[in-house]
Amino acid sequence: MVDETTRVDDPAQFPPQEDTVERLWTPQRMTYVLRNDEGKVTKPKTKECPFCAGPNKSDEDGLIAWRGTHVFAIMNLYPYNVGHLMICPYRHVSLITDLDDAELFEFEKATTLAMTVMKEVSHPDGWNIGINQGEVAGAGIAAHLHQHVVPRWNGDANFMPIVAQTRTMPILLSDQRAAYAQAFDRLAADFGLPSEH
Numbered sequence: 001m002v003d004e005t006t007r008v009d010d011p012a013q014f015p016p017q018e019d020t021v022e023r024l025w026t027p028q029r030m031t032y033v034l035r036n037d038e039g040k041v042t043k044p045k046t047k048e049c050p051f052c053a054g055p056n057k058s059d060e061d062g063l064i065a066w067r068g069t070h071v072f073a074i075m076n077l078y079p080y081n082v083g084h085l086m087i088c089p090y091r092h093v094s095l096i097t098d099l100d101d102a103e104l105f106e107f108e109k110a111t112t113l114a115m116t117v118m119k120e121v122s123h124p125d126g127w128n129i130g131i132n133q134g135e136v137a138g139a140g141i142a143a144h145l146h147q148h149v150v151p152r153w154n155g156d157a158n159f160m161p162i163v164a165q166t167r168t169m170p171i172l173l174s175d176q177r178a179a180y181a182q183a184f185d186r187l188a189a190d191f192g193l194p195s196e197h
């Protein structure tokens with residue numbers, strides 16, 4: 001029963017049950033999105049280089065997908081696309097010219113291993129692979145070299161396959177990491193690279 005103190009919204013003002021807006025649900029972003037005192041979204045202020053800190057954590061906490069002798073593979077917290085990995089040397093160096101021969105070999109070999117891991121886990125149609133060296137070139141963390149390995153799917157520029165992908169794959173970074181880690185362990189020996197187990 002409705003009396004005069006009860007507010008009843010006009011159903012005509014409700015949004016339709018099914019609208020046409022596409023939504024991308026990315027809860028993993030909430031794990032690192034912070035707000036400053038003015039309520040603005042900020043990146044967490046890390047005291048130390050995240051690529052030096054990552055390997056000192058557990059694989060799960062550091063989002064490490066694979067550990068080699070000279071380099072490791074880590075999930076990108078700010079993915080350009082689903083499944084975005086990075087290959088980093090353990091040493092805190094900024095340029096590929098700073099790597100010694102052993103590091104350089106494993107850096108590139110691990111990149112081909114990462115592509116193969118992605119082929120097995122999520123069947124991409126292509127990849128963007130590259131290094132932004134120096135802040136002027138767009139490096140977010142210029143002080144510590146990292147090679148981006150970004151899987152691409154046909155048509156993902158219009159976002160729809162990314163949405164579809166999030167429906168069919170585990171959407172959390174931790175789940176993505178675990179799937180990659182298993183494949184890295186299984187495939188690393190074929191590339192002459194160490195596996196953890």
Ligand SMILES: [Zn+2]
Nearest residue numbers: 049052092144
């Ligand atoms: Zn570093």
